Amino acid sequence: VTTMSKEYEILNTSTMPVIALRGLTVFPNVLIHFEVARTASVRALEAAMTAGSPVFLVGQKDIGVEEPGLDDMYQVGTISSIRQILRMPGDNVRVMVEGRARGRMIQLLRAQPHLEAEVLEIAVPEVPARGSARTEALMRATYELFQGYAELSSKLSPDLMVHVLASQDPGHIADYIAQNIPMRNSDKQMILEELRPDRRLEKLYRLLEREVEILSLDQEIQERAREQMNEH
Numbered sequence: 001v002t003t004m005s006k007e008y009e010i011l012n013t014s015t016m017p018v019i020a021l022r023g024l025t026v027f028p029n030v031l032i033h034f035e036v037a038r039t040a041s042v043r044a045l046e047a048a049m050t051a052g053s054p055v056f057l058v059g060q061k062d063i064g065v066e067e068p069g070l071d072d073m074y075q076v077g078t079i080s081s082i083r084q085i086l087r088m089p090g091d092n093v094r095v096m097v098e099g100r101a102r103g104r105m106i107q108l109l110r111a112q113p114h115l116e117a118e119v120l121e122i123a124v125p126e127v128p129a130r131g132s133a134r135t136e137a138l139m140r141a142t143y144e145l146f147q148g149y150a151e152l153s154s155k156l157s158p159d160l161m162v163h164v165l166a167s168q169d170p171g172h173i174a175d176y177i178a179q180n181i182p183m184r185n186s187d188k189q190m191i192l193e194e195l196r197p198d199r200r201l202e203k204l205y206r207l208l209e210r211e212v213e214i215l216s217l218d219q220e221i222q223e224r225a226r227e228q229m230n231e232h
Helices: 039-051 133-152 158-166 170-180 185-193 197-231
Strands: 009-021 031-036 055-059 076-087 093-110 116-123
Touching: 009 039, 009 076, 009 093, 031 039, 039 055, 039 076, 039 093, 055 093, 055 185, 076 116, 076 185, 133 158, 133 170, 133 197, 158 170, 170 185, 170 197, 185 197
Parallel strands: 009 055
Antiparallel strands: 009 116, 031 093, 055 076, 076 093, 093 116
16 A cells, blocks of 8 residues: 555555546445446446446546547546446446445546546545544534525435434535535536545535525525516
């Protein structure tokens, strides 16, 4: 194991299939399903399943690029295990994956018949059983803010709130919330790239504040529109 800094360690380097994600970010320790349409991405899934290897899921900077190269993708993504593959009508495939760990793409080894890269696995240190008073205060503030978000959002699952409240890991709380609420993908990528748990939760808190403000304004606009309709 080569220590890179006091904040995180690089465990090892592996070669694995890569899927460039368009409009989606996958976080560690989260189960998620999505559809895969591009032939190269389907082949990457099949290669990972055949070899029993993980797959590296990494965001694409410009979703309009059909055949992304190294410069078209972010460096930091998520090493993930494939849990289920379901063939859909047509050529699409629906896949369920579980994020395992953050990873950094070092070099792209090939683009055909699917993307394959050398990936460094990044391990974030375990969170102490009892965090600092500052961390505890930040987590409590996040819980409260997230409850306010849940009250404004009609689409939020009650199970999501239960999961967040049950966790004492600031990094996982940030990951889990970022995975499960609508945010710009560039913002989600920022959360993914932050390796320090406390800093990650701080960034998530600021983003969540903005999302609460947006939802409040949206609700206000809808109420005004309804009032105007009633007046007419």
